[in-house]
Amino acid sequence: MRRSLPLWAEVALMPLINIVAAFLISGLVVLFIGESPLEALRLMMLGALGSAEGLAFTLYYTTNFIFTGLSVTLAYRAGLFNIGAEGQAYLGGLGAALVCLTFPNWPAFLLLPMAMIGAGLFGALWGMIPGWLLAKRGSHIVITTIMFNWIATSLMSYLLVNVLRAPGSMQPESPAFSKAALMPSLDGFLNVLGLRLSNSPLNASFLLALLAALYVWLLIWHTRLGYEIRTLGANPGAADYAGVPTTKIIIITMGLSGLMAAGLSLNEVLGVQHRLLLDFTSGYGFVGIAVALMGRAHPFGVVCAALLFGMLYQGGSELAFDQPKITRDMIVVIQGLVVLFAGALEGLWRKPLLASFNLLRPKSTQSGPER
């Protein structure tokens, strides 16, 4: 008898079944409101991947989800559940904006890196405070990170309404940054590849996100710090006993987690909006939790899950656009079902699948090697 699924089934078949299940249920919902589920699926896929512009938007959303997914992943590896990516990203935007607004005359080669460092510092700091509270005071990280989201929201609203708002504007948003602070667009790069793009929100942050994923992978599995993070996550007591400086590791991990979350602000604030505005995080930080869970807290998985969510976001908005009967709330339902099946219920099909494997290949268990 097999006790676990073969690797390929675990990593390919299971997510596939989960996604198909989610789409089947979503299809029923679409059918229920009187639209064709196949047409909806077609529009969604076409919207997400069917045109250069759709693809660019998909990758733009993917960028956000990679960063926030990595943020949750990093903390998760240390056994910390960071719900605060939203707030950390929000503060990251503040860091970037302060640099851009304070030094509007700096040239791009100086301003852009400094803005990125500013974003990273602020995001890391916002992650380190709950980390410090946990390490020193024993405050529960889930509670503190959630609370820090609210503190971030209130702080940013105050700053945007009272301090950073452009004079004479009623928009609670900062003045536009200088052109030097723009994250380079990838339009030109993609046009070389034969796509025809203009004004897509896709920018160099996407490449940074991929680099960040590589970095997290290297960090966790190929460095001493990563080993300590994993040890802490596997067994805090044992880590402590083995001489891992747990207090330090918790604070550092949360700082790095916040740093990753701040990447979202590079994409949104420096890449797309070119100014700081209210609620630019739009809940991407929370979706990051689902992305990390779905990606099995592994950078490769996170990139894949982020791509799926990017497709859902972009395809969903195109669907809402083309089918007036399908409102944006319906899109949220479909996205929620994917999260439910792929994240929360991901074990739902494991037992039946295992049973069918055993039924189909009764002999292989005696001759074949056990995993």
Add this chain to the structure above:
Amino acid sequence: MMNQHVRQTPAHFMACAASALVLGLGILGLGTLSAKAEVKPAIIYDLGGKFDKSFNEGAYRGAEKFTAETGIAYRDFEIQNDAQREQGLRRFARDGFSPIVAVGFSQASALEKVAAEFPNTQFTIIDMVVDKPNVQSIVFQEHEGSFIVGLLAARASKSGKVGFVGGMDIPLIRKFACGYVQGVKYGKASAEIFQNMTGTTGAAWADPVKGAELAKSQIERGADVIFHAAGGTGLGVLRAAADAGKLGIGVDSNQNGLFPGKVLTSMLKQVDVATYKSFADSKAGTWKAGVQVLGLKDKGLGYAMDDNNKALVSPEMKSAADQAVSDIISGKIVVHDYMSDNKCPN
């Protein structure tokens, strides 16, 4: 938890590829271009959504009225995040829609870009000015309307104490509050005013429970008339006032009928008229770009009178309000606009 599944490493690529394959099966053809009609109106709502019982819904009602009268269908889109503003505007413009009504001040920077790309498309933005040759900007003198309902509140109050509950704490809502305070003081110089904002995030527009709590605490301190400028949150304000036997004042749409006899009046902000007019003018060929400031004068603002509040507003109160309206129009009363200097004199 999920630690037991995290061993697999590069094989996630397989999962990725396989999922993409299945998802990709849906791509079969390309969308067809729609035929060009005479007028193809469209609306892009703000984040609050189409049915916010207030501002966005006003635009929706205006569009529905246009469709009912002319039989010309319109398209609309509810955005989910800020990046979709530009995306939505551009899509509508590219598909040949015109006029395109962008609801809410937050659409301004997106519209500025898209309007430049599609110089032959007519755009209308509500609550903000965008200076482009093909953009019609419609803004309202909210402080004037708030002044009038403030005056009515002061006259209707027996305790000499009135309240204001705002939604999100942004300049626009402070403009409402400031006009209201001036109106109350004009009606009764000694009146006391309690002001509360519901919150500092977008959630403050849709929190009727908190709205009711704020209204209750103002009532406990003696307020007996409460004006809200809080979108969906305001429904809680009106309900709390009605439950306590006090009076509420509605906003944007005519909300007198929500709690008949318990809503003193509503400050009307005719977003529906603005939307309807943009569509109808475009159809008639009289659509014009430029700034339109709608105030009491052109009935873009007003206070609601109907059967539900007839008994609440005495003839003296009504004549005082109407007098103030004509005084504001003639310039005899100048209502300070908070947004002109970010200050409120009272």
